[in-house]
Amino acid sequence: MPAPEILSAFESAKGFMPVKEGLALYEAAAEAAKLGLPLLEVGTYCGRSTILLADVAREAGVMAVTVDHHRGSEEQQPGWEYHDPTVVDPEVGLMDTLPTFRRTLRKAGLEDHVIAVVGRSPQVAKVWAGELGFVFIDGGHTDEHATNDYEGWAPKVAEGGLLVVHDVFPNPEDGGQAPYRIYCRAIESGAFEEISVTDSLRVLRRVGAGI
Numbered sequence: 001m002p003a004p005e006i007l008s009a010f011e012s013a014k015g016f017m018p019v020k021e022g023l024a025l026y027e028a029a030a031e032a033a034k035l036g037l038p039l040l041e042v043g044t045y046c047g048r049s050t051i052l053l054a055d056v057a058r059e060a061g062v063m064a065v066t067v068d069h070h071r072g073s074e075e076q077q078p079g080w081e082y083h084d085p086t087v088v089d090p091e092v093g094l095m096d097t098l099p100t101f102r103r104t105l106r107k108a109g110l111e112d113h114v115i116a117v118v119g120r121s122p123q124v125a126k127v128w129a130g131e132l133g134f135v136f137i138d139g140g141h142t143d144e145h146a147t148n149d150y151e152g153w154a155p156k157v158a159e160g161g162l163l164v165v166h167d168v169f170p171n172p173e174d175g176g177q178a179p180y181r182i183y184c185r186a187i188e189s190g191a192f193e194e195i196s197v198t199d200s201l202r203v204l205r206r207v208g209a210g211i
């Protein structure tokens with residue numbers, strides 16, 4: 001359980017992670033951090049979930065790494081359901097969530113525990129060589145993006161490490177199916193086994209090789 005000031009920073013941060021799922025994310029990250037390897041998130045947005053991973057990283061003496069191009073997903077663009085006009089850069093006319101993210105982390109006192117990588121997930125995955133104790137996939141929700149995130153990052157989860165997927169909706173009436181499809185793929189691979197379900201947050205452990 002995060003300390004009250006961390007929970008309060010998380011709750012007041014802009015973003016998309018509900019509290020119940022955030023607490024499950026925190027618990028999973030704390031368990032995975034025992035491996036002593038970095039914790040990685042795909043999909044920083046304004047740093048709401050990053051606060052939790054950063055706090056776990058601080059406690060465990062590891063680093064949290066968070067990857068985002070900071071230009072927003074499809075559904076966050078102007079005219080779409082999740083658009084927030086306050087995170088548009090007026091000079092270039094595009095979304096830019098990086099300044100808000102940096103302020104969020106600064107306010108929470110967690111800057112020293114996070115490496116923020118600004119880039120496209122598949123390109124970052126290609127140059128990331130090391131093993132990870134924890135991978136949290138909360139990036140683009142199209143099949144193309146979710147598949148790239150799975151194929152790019154799941155192979156880097158160490159034996160015993162955790163792969164967490166957000167927005168997994170088995171029923172299409174509840175939400176898009178791309179995260180559900182990568183979740184199914186992970187289970188069907190035999191390389192991952194489910195250890196917890198909290199609303200749309202699925203926590204899987206690596207129990208075998210491959211993806």
Ligand SMILES: C[S@@+](CC[C@H](N)C(=O)[O-])C[C@H]1O[C@@H](n2cnc3c(N)ncnc32)[C@H](O)[C@@H]1O
Pocket residue numbers: 014015016017042043044045046047048049050067068069070071072073097119120121122138139140141145
């Ligand atoms: C749902 S939001 C993340 C929410 C965040 N985890 C939170 O707790 O509020 C998804 C983020 O993924 C980023 N994103 C989408 N596709 C991406 C890609 N291919 N590479 C890097 N970031 C991507 C978007 O810019 C957006 O900020």
